[in-house]
Amino acid sequence: MNWEKIFNEPHVWSENLGPQHDVVLSSRIRLARNLIDRPFPARLDHSAQKQVLHQVVEAAAGTASLGDAEFIALPQMRKLERQFLMERHLISPEMASEDGERGVLISPTRHLSLMINEEDHLRLQSFSSGLALRDAWKSADQADTELGDKLSYAYDAEWGFCTRCPTNVGTGLRASCLLHLPALAVNGDIDRVLEGLTTLGVTARGFYGEKSKAVGDLFQISNATSLGHTENELIDNIERVVQGIGQYERQAREGLNNPHQRVTTEDQVFRAWGILLQARLISYDEAMTLLSNVRLGLQLGLPVPVRPNVINHLMLITQPGHLQLMKGNTLKTEERDKWRAAIIRNKLTEPS
Amino acid sequence: MNWEKIFNEPHVWSENLGPQHDVVLSSRIRLARNLIDRPFPARLDHSAQKQVLHQVVEAAAGTASLGDAEFIALPQMRKLERQFLMERHLISPEMASEDGERGVLISPTRHLSLMINEEDHLRLQSFSSGLALRDAWKSADQADTELGDKLSYAYDAEWGFCTRCPTNVGTGLRASCLLHLPALAVNGDIDRVLEGLTTLGVTARGFYGEKSKAVGDLFQISNATSLGHTENELIDNIERVVQGIGQYERQAREGLNNPHQRVTTEDQVFRAWGILLQARLISYDEAMTLLSNVRLGLQLGLPVPVRPNVINHLMLITQPGHLQLMKGNTLKTEERDKWRAAIIRNKLTEPS
Numbered sequence: 001m002n003w004e005k006i007f008n009e010p011h012v013w014s015e016n017l018g019p020q021h022d023v024v025l026s027s028r029i030r031l032a033r034n035l036i037d038r039p040f041p042a043r044l045d046h047s048a049q050k051q052v053l054h055q056v057v058e059a060a061a062g063t064a065s066l067g068d069a070e071f072i073a074l075p076q077m078r079k080l081e082r083q084f085l086m087e088r089h090l091i092s093p094e095m096a097s098e099d100g101e102r103g104v105l106i107s108p109t110r111h112l113s114l115m116i117n118e119e120d121h122l123r124l125q126s127f128s129s130g131l132a133l134r135d136a137w138k139s140a141d142q143a144d145t146e147l148g149d150k151l152s153y154a155y156d157a158e159w160g161f162c163t164r165c166p167t168n169v170g171t172g173l174r175a176s177c178l179l180h181l182p183a184l185a186v187n188g189d190i191d192r193v194l195e196g197l198t199t200l201g202v203t204a205r206g207f208y209g210e211k212s213k214a215v216g217d218l219f220q221i222s223n224a225t226s227l228g229h230t231e232n233e234l235i236d237n238i239e240r241v242v243q244g245i246g247q248y249e250r251q252a253r254e255g256l257n258n259p260h261q262r263v264t265t266e267d268q269v270f271r272a273w274g275i276l277l278q279a280r281l282i283s284y285d286e287a288m289t290l291l292s293n294v295r296l297g298l299q300l301g302l303p304v305p306v307r308p309n310v311i312n313h314l315m316l317i318t319q320p321g322h323l324q325l326m327k328g329n330t331l332k333t334e335e336r337d338k339w340r341a342a343i344i345r346n347k348l349t350e351p352s
Numbered sequence: 353m354n355w356e357k358i359f360n361e362p363h364v365w366s367e368n369l370g371p372q373h374d375v376v377l378s379s380r381i382r383l384a385r386n387l388i389d390r391p392f393p394a395r396l397d398h399s400a401q402k403q404v405l406h407q408v409v410e411a412a413a414g415t416a417s418l419g420d421a422e423f424i425a426l427p428q429m430r431k432l433e434r435q436f437l438m439e440r441h442l443i444s445p446e447m448a449s450e451d452g453e454r455g456v457l458i459s460p461t462r463h464l465s466l467m468i469n470e471e472d473h474l475r476l477q478s479f480s481s482g483l484a485l486r487d488a489w490k491s492a493d494q495a496d497t498e499l500g501d502k503l504s505y506a507y508d509a510e511w512g513f514c515t516r517c518p519t520n521v522g523t524g525l526r527a528s529c530l531l532h533l534p535a536l537a538v539n540g541d542i543d544r545v546l547e548g549l550t551t552l553g554v555t556a557r558g559f560y561g562e563k564s565k566a567v568g569d570l571f572q573i574s575n576a577t578s579l580g581h582t583e584n585e586l587i588d589n590i591e592r593v594v595q596g597i598g599q600y601e602r603q604a605r606e607g608l609n610n611p612h613q614r615v616t617t618e619d620q621v622f623r624a625w626g627i628l629l630q631a632r633l634i635s636y637d638e639a640m641t642l643l644s645n646v647r648l649g650l651q652l653g654l655p656v657p658v659r660p661n662v663i664n665h666l667m668l669i670t671q672p673g674h675l676q677l678m679k680g681n682t683l684k685t686e687e688r689d690k691w692r693a694a695i696i697r698n699k700l701t702e703p704s
Contacts, residue, residue: 263690267632274630280619338615 014313018130023246029140032172033122036152041117049101059150065143069105077322083321170227182217182296183252216288269297364664372484375598384524385474388504393469401453411502417495420559421457528574532647534598535604568640621649626638
């Protein structure tokens with residue numbers, strides 16, 4: 001894989017053209033599928049895992065959706081390269097850290113990825129910019145149909161698609177959106193809003209999915225279960241919920257514009273900007289917080305001299321794996337923080 | 353008094369030309385004198401205080417040193433104006449806050465001030481830039497001699513000059529230097545160094561003198577008592593001690609330049625610079641800390657694009673009294689912090 005090329009190519013976040021991109025960075029559809037008459041990957045030995053891998057790669061090669069996808073065999077990847085793929089959400093955290101005969105197919109535009117031998121035999125992902133679950137679903141559905149023509153999926157007429165984890169049984173679908181909610185974080189309503197989601201069949205997760213913490217006021221909103229509803233119903237529900245949260249966030253932003261709050265908000269935004277421009281050491285968490293503050297400022301119309309997609313791009317490339325892969329080798333924390341600060345300074349001061 | 357003029361004229365700090373100005377901002381000599389056969393000011397009623405005031409002002413008018421000084425009657429000054437004079441060390445904190453028939457004579461260059469009816473009848477102060485106690489002493493001694501020709505000082509052949517507070521009995525002299533010790537503050541040696549002073553007959557005080565706290569890593573070093581030594585001995589001692597502390601500070605600065613510490617120091621300095629350039633709200637304490645960090649950076653030769661005397665000047669004019677007097681009226685804390693941030697941004701971005 002040509003990493004250097006990947007760093008600079010557009011990404012669903014930094015294209016920044018999607019609907020409601022003031023709040024929603026990206027949408028994702030994930031489908032879990034398993035082959036009939038085969039134990040789940042964790043129950044397969046390496047040789048059997050290899051067979052699955054070959055079978056799926058061969059099937060994908062014959063599809064329109066994934067025919068030109070690049071195959072990456074994970075056992076042959078360095079730890080840093082796996083981390084990079086994880087940070088791009090092209091593979092899951094588990095796939096980045098655990099061993100096994102696993103691989104991933106990635107479409108040239110990086111909008112489709114197919115993980116093989118993750119928790120399920122197949123985990124298909126489709127990405128789009130902004131709130132555009134329908135677009136992502138369309139691509140995912142097409143790829144799924146094409147793959148389904150060549151592979152026999154484990155499917156039960158009553159229960160739907162069979163998956164390793166009960167929460168995925170049924171449609172095998174997870175629809176999720178990555179939301180930037182800085183104003184709700186500032187005014188303290190974020191916890192109330194996120195807690196309210198559980199009754200709607202929706203969960204909020206941190207940046208890297210399950211069990212990960214929220215950084216940079218970024219939250220993943222997705223359906224809690226995939227059983228008992230059609231794909232369309234699940235997607236409609238998430239879309240409705242995300243739109244609702246978006247309204248809360250926009251109201252909170254309005255609130256930050258009132259005369260009393262305005263100067264405090266401006267102070268927070270411009271301090272973040274000043275530190276990003278000048279610091280010589282920045283941790284990942286701090287970078288994300290500062291970038292989040294600047295992104296908020298731009299959404300509020302404050303005159304921070306930077307384009308929003310540059311900020312989104314920095315949120316992406318200052319992740320630890322990205323940083324180290326760019327440098328070409330593993331770095332100690334302080335070296336990483338130094339390098340991160342340098343990259344941020346460079347990006348923010350280069351002519352746009 | 354023409355306040356606006358004072359704001360912009362050079363000051364012993366911002367002239368920045370004195371010896372050892374890397375560590376020593378300014379030197380000050382203060383002489384306490386009392387008139388013979390008169391109770392101390394606190395024991396005088398208003399009418400008697402007025403008599404002292406007139407007597408001293410008249411005497412000063414006939415001297416070369418203070419003949420062209422401006423007289424300021426403190427009861428007629430607004431609270432803000434008194435605070436301003438205190439922040440310039442032209443009057444003491446007590447004189448700024450307490451009532452009574454008090455006044456101060458200030459020479460046109462502001463290098464001499466004569467407080468009347470402070471703790472003692474006369475408190476003469478002489479200022480110079482950098483470590484230049486001898487210069488300050490020369491001016492003070494001359495003014496004192498001239499005043500002594502016209503006034504009868506309370507003086508005892510054995511005890512020396514008679515003063516209200518026993519620590520001032522004898523020479524009535526306090527020699528003090530204002531030191532900037534950021535590197536000793538960073539490496540944690542500051543407490544040890546300051547504690548060691550007591551055995552040398554020297555005390556360290558905060559920025560505004562006795563009982564005030566240290567801001568911006570600024571410390572006033574002065575003699576603890578004024579009895580039992582000649583003026584020259586007292587001054588020599590302070591000069592020796594200040595030079596010693598200066599050496600410690602310079603060693604500590606060297607230490608910050610070593611490879612391990614260097615990036616941390618750079619980070620601290622440039623973050624301070626970034627925040628000063630961008631913040632919209634800055635408290636006085638924070639401003640002093642940030643300015644102190646930038647001043648340290650300049651002393652270490654880091655490429656912060658600002659001249660040291662601009663930083664010194666900002667340390668002076670961002671004091672609460674200065675700020676409010678500049679604005680023309682009392683401001684609430686938030687308004688003050690907003691105005692302070694604006695002034696700092698302006699000063700730091702104006703063409704030099």
